[in-house]
Amino acid sequence: MSLLNLERGIKNIKKIASNLPFNSGVYKMISSKNEVLYVGKAKNLNKRVKSYSNPMKLNYRLQKMVSLIEKVDFIITKNEAYALLLEASLIKELKPKFNILLKDDKTYPYITLRKSHKWCQIKKHRGKKIVGDRYYGPFASVYHVNNTLDTLQKIFPIRTCTDHEIENRKRPCVQYEIKRCTAPCTKLINITDYNKIVENLESFLLGKENKVLKNLMVEMHSLSESLHYEKAATFRDKIRSLEKINQSNNKESNNLISADFFCITNIKNMFAIEIIFFRNGKNFGSNTHYPYVYREVDSKSLLSKFIAQFYNKNENIPRKIFISCDIKEKKLLQEALQIKNNNKVEIKLATTSSNIKIITEGMKTAKINLANKISNQSNIKEFHNQIQYRFKLSKNIRKIEVYDNSHFSGKEAIGSFIVANENGFLREEYRKFNIKEASSNDDYGMMKEVLTRRFNIQKFKSFPDLVIVDGGLGQLSVAKSVFKELKIETVCIIAISKGKIRNASNEIFYNISGEKVYLKSSEPLFYYMLRLRDEAHRFAITTHRNKRNKNIFKSEIDNIENIGPKRKKNLILYFGSLEGIKKAEINQLLKVPGINKNVAVSIYNYFKAT
Template sequence: MNDGDTRPTGHACIQSYLRTLDNSPGVYRMLDAKQAVLYVGKARNLKKRVSNYANPNGHSPRIDRMIRETASMMFLTTRTETEALLLEQNLIKQLKPKFNVLLRDDKSFPNIIVTGDHPYPMIKKHRGAKTEKGSYYGPFASAGAVNRTLTQLQRVFLLRNCSDSMFETRTRPCLQYQIKRCSAPCVGHVSQDEYRTLVADAERFLQGKSTKVQTQLAAEMEQASADMEFERAAALRDRIRALTQVQAGQGINPQGVAEADVIALHMEGGQACVQVFFIRANQNWGNHDFYPRTGAGAEAAEVMQAFVGQFYATREPPPLVLLSDAIEDADLMAEALTEKAGRKVELAVPQRGEKKDLVSGALRNARESLARTMAETATQAKLLKGLAEAFELPKVPERIEVYDNSHIQGSNAVGGMIVAGPEGFVKSQYRKFNIKGTELTPGDDFGMMKEVMTRRFSRLLKEDPERTSGTWPDLLLIDGGAGQVSAVREIMEEMGVGDIPMVGVAKGIDRDLGKEEFHRTGKPVMALRHNDPVLYFIQRMRDEVHRFAIGAHRAKRAKAVGATPLDDLPGVGAARKRALLTHFGSAKAVARADLKDLKAVEGISGNLAEKIYDYFHERG
């Protein structure tokens, strides 16, 4: 509470809201003296729930701490408790209150799509909204799981994976045909009916009907052999072998569970790991682990409920969700998921049989994953502590930001920032900065770093001037020596953030790995012992930022190399650009063409031809 502020806090503060509440369902927020949200909860009866908090007795240590810090509350009433549950999970993800359980990794999972808008459908990986026409199969646990399955499916079913534009322009089969992963429909090596049969077989496999596909292929192989078509028989044998490999790679395939997510939770030492296995078409399509923040000591039932609510907030639930632990409001959650999916969704904690075995397998994975993570976290904690001691930092850093620039003689310059902390590299926090300064001399690394720092801290000062969000760094590592450190320090002092510790990492004598020199403002140059683990840690961070910055630079350069003057033409999309390039042969020829020739291009109207002509000739 601020000096001079006489408003009550804790139980008294919560008690003061009771007279304004009724028995409606809804969502409540508890806030501290600085108006930061401490906790978001839902209630079937707001007055009854808040009166429980107003009672000073019977709370866990975690809830007691939360009540003591509460200085105000906010309320939103809803029509139903289901609506309150959905709103609660959305607010938790948005506000990230410190006493709530929070799913921190909100990644999307890839699918396989068999496209539906072409006479010869393609099979490919798809991530994101399902807006493209076609049949979707998934989710798969990772891009690697999809890629492995796609490679094998292409060997079995010989479906194309090239873009439509590439398909239309082929005059001879590509490498995929040569290595027996495509039937080359682009050049007529397979008829449309034969290709449709391959597509139907692939879809049957993805729907879990692999036995039928295998039986059919075996029958075809025997027939080909009987007809003395030995080359065709050998090709069918190879496809059967590839299909067997796909099935073997999917691990344990349940017989009695066609479509389900298996979610298992293991908690230890205040940390939690949740394993999710995806079962689709009676096949195991991989698993992924999550490490939710446990809200300063929540119990298993609350952790599981929060995970399920937040996990399916942006994903479609399957008909069956198998859980290792019961959740607090199972019926309510099932109702909410059913409403979201538009069909019945069942939540179950199996006690026996195949479903129990699936949960036990997921639980074993959760336990092993958490053990590995805790060991890695302990090692990381030692490194961060060693880093703080080596550079005499005021505290052990929770967030380290590392910066580097990448360019070729100043062209396509990109600044890169990576983030490291107690859990290692935080890739979701990486940022790239396209260098915009028009007055910079090509190759001016000092100027580039100044621009990056100005943009980074201007944004932080605008978004979080009080430094309460956890996005402010405790240490900056700059790739460079005394000059870079001086240039950056000057900028930071001007912006009023000069209190943030900063270290420049220079290559040192003979630019040898292990002889790095460390530069700090107002302190002598220092080095670390050659075999010091902290030195290896710094080298890893520097290598990671270098990799990230170079990758961003290469992507920018590739985009620039592939760019043409046609990219900026008003009213000219991909199809018209292709028509212009096909007609004239190059972008330069389009720019030189006269109006009559432009009008002759298929798909280019007279009005658009005039706009294209004016665009190039007005520019001189």
């Protein structure tokens, strides 16, 4: 950053600010390359943007940002709360490098009760909610959902199978044999008794354990009095399981209705935020986030920004949010979340002993996880230093891309790359390329096409420090020729080959000069290199498999008249697979939502003719 550029940036800011309105809204700082550098919100756009023109109030990183500013775009909003919501949405979409970023952009899974079918189905769900279905969550991870589903099925044995399976089974499946389903598919339970199980399950998920225990005890005593001792024993076991679950939960936390806990800690300028989910008195797990912080920031500001971004993508906002430290603009954030949630939201410090205990445990977990992450980063940095030294590379290694190709008998070829740095794998930066020009049997041609497209596309903002190609000297030669043609001199290249004996621990490594680099299979660096290669291989195989499966389904069903994306989705959800659709009779097809008689006949005739 030069003083001249800073002066030019400040001059631009002053000129732009003079034309900005005094309304509340959102502003976007944009560079001469049309890159969005920063997104901010303001109660007064004119005053806020003008504040960037005083160099004495700017730290080094803000000065660097200002030196890059060419123009400022703005959007006027109804008030500052709406500006806060829009700011969070734009940060998620644009990912400006000078903003605090929520790096983990995933949505959280739920348990769903599908009430739309006569025989209610329980399953895990992630994504858009369907009207009419009941959702319980969010859970911290799929692991927590699977564990919960496993426990629930033992106590409340309702179906998990597809609609097609329940309509067409002639005998009960293994779930019935292990007592995790009551086999409504073969009418081994009537609808009244089945709905009682569903009702008890809903009550349990809503935190009404005492009501459920009472209902189960009534059933147990009734069966016992009727001399059905074996059935009574199953209810006794369910009661014991429920009591065990209640005991394992934190007794004090059962006073909570629904709340999220945010616990923030830091070591130097690295932060960890632990989020703990409670719904209807139950702990639905916790998750640690490591927000990207480009500039100096304190915990109060960071946690406020983080919460706004977190609820921008996760719409299940509880009425109570507990925080480990006070935050900036708390009232404004509450107002914004109330607008989004259409309900009162309270953000406050923990004061009761039970809430303080949860916050304390969350802080402890966050500190341990952050310390482990820093330790892992140190190890990875050391690996990168070793790579630079052992492979005789000309620059420090921070960011690595690993390339691999995949095809099936020469068909549906794809090329892909994965990205890693000192923080580990950057999955949001992984990319795939459908091979358009090279022959699927030409591995060198595919590698050339992928590298050319990747390094010749303007949308990729930055280059890695190192490219690793999966292959031998041939692939290395291809990569070198592409870089020479594109005049890329800042990226190092190395290659990994399986060697003559094509099994693990016999890999051969080559530096950019084509010289072999010998790594012992006992070396940690050897396994780090294989870990990078295996992740690239996994991503390529998974991406190719998904493409192949999609194309198989697409080619089979898209030729049928009046079958669009919605009907296609309903068909696969109902029948579970393409084979199920092929075998379906007209009366079965008519049970699928959105399928009328004409469409059902078209589907039936199409598959019977092929």
